[in-house]
Amino acid sequence: MILKDIISRKTINDELFLLKTNIKSLILSWRITRTPYFLSILLVYLSYISMPAKLLEPVILLNLSTEYEEGIISFIGYTNLIVSLLIFSVLAIRRILDIEQKWISGFVIVAGIYTLYTNYLNYSPPILAVAYTEDSLITSMSVNLNIWVVGLLILSLFPSNECDNDYGLSNCIEKVGSNFIRIEFGGFEQFLDEFSLYKIVPIFKKVLSLDLFNWRGRISRGELIYYYMVYQIMVLLLVILIYSIGTILSKISLEHIFLIFIVSIFLIWCFIYVLRVLIQRLHDSYSSAFWVFGLFIPYVNVYVIYLLLVKGSWQYIESSK
Numbered sequence: 001m002i003l004k005d006i007i008s009r010k011t012i013n014d015e016l017f018l019l020k021t022n023i024k025s026l027i028l029s030w031r032i033t034r035t036p037y038f039l040s041i042l043l044v045y046l047s048y049i050s051m052p053a054k055l056l057e058p059v060i061l062l063n064l065s066t067e068y069e070e071g072i073i074s075f076i077g078y079t080n081l082i083v084s085l086l087i088f089s090v091l092a093i094r095r096i097l098d099i100e101q102k103w104i105s106g107f108v109i110v111a112g113i114y115t116l117y118t119n120y121l122n123y124s125p126p127i128l129a130v131a132y133t134e135d136s137l138i139t140s141m142s143v144n145l146n147i148w149v150v151g152l153l154i155l156s157l158f159p160s161n162e163c164d165n166d167y168g169l170s171n172c173i174e175k176v177g178s179n180f181i182r183i184e185f186g187g188f189e190q191f192l193d194e195f196s197l198y199k200i201v202p203i204f205k206k207v208l209s210l211d212l213f214n215w216r217g218r219i220s221r222g223e224l225i226y227y228y229m230v231y232q233i234m235v236l237l238l239v240i241l242i243y244s245i246g247t248i249l250s251k252i253s254l255e256h257i258f259l260i261f262i263v264s265i266f267l268i269w270c271f272i273y274v275l276r277v278l279i280q281r282l283h284d285s286y287s288s289a290f291w292v293f294g295l296f297i298p299y300v301n302v303y304v305i306y307l308l309l310v311k312g313s314w315q316y317i318e319s320s321k
Helices: 015-028 034-061 066-099 102-118 146-157 188-193 197-207 223-248 255-284 289-296 300-309
Strands: 128-132 137-141 173-176 179-183 314-316
Touching (some): 015 289, 034 137, 223 255, 289 300
Antiparallel strands (some): 128 137
16 A cells, blocks of 8 residues: 555645644654764754854844843853754654664763763853954853764664664654655765756746745755746846846945845745745655744754754655565
8 A cells, every 4th residue: 555645735735734744743753864963963063062143143232231141141051051952863763763783882881971971071061151342252162072973973873773763764764643654864876966956947047937836845955956046046136136236226226225125025035935935845754834933933043953964854655575
């Protein structure tokens, strides 16, 4: 029995059902394969370094008192460390369960002990150093996780157990209701072989018509490159148009009004265009459009970036497998 089209009108309109399916899949299977694990570790590490600056920007802008500001800085520093360590630990556990060789956990334990030893004196305040001026904001975590991250990355060298085990389904397979789908993480070489600039023409036709408001359908990771190229071309055309208006209407008082109108239309188009691309890419990875809101939530945005840029396209498989 082959699965029917999962992305049907009934399913695609029920984003809440799809979101529940995504969360249930995360709970049912604790396994994670090499490629998504490797990229997840890197994304979390980059967030560990850069996230405090993003969280502190509103605090600095509010010009709070020094005493209150120091308390918030300390809280953000400890929260950033604890959340990052928890995510690293969960990823490591899921990778070990995928390999199904528990002795490999020794790599992570040794790296963790070494990290604790080398940073033992740095856990006391200030755990987060902040330097800011009117033009810049620089943050630095005093706890160095480099050794532990290297230890975690070693786990990506071990191959996955291709069969089902006690911790989840086999490689890249997710359970959807009583059926299954397969998520492929490869295929980039095939995309390079099929790359063609002629493929941006149909995209132009879509974004310049009412089809721009049709958010059904799918966009693969490779197709994101075409959509990005179209966006850059549209920006270039906007710049040429503004320059032309500024040249032709330089002596007319309506110039400023024309420019504001054109830029406003472009910004609205850009918002709808980007939102459409994000939703279709999420649907291609069999993820709910509600995950778009996760881009504005610290740490959750790391997972959403993974869904958008890393997780492959789903395909049908026989439910008997």
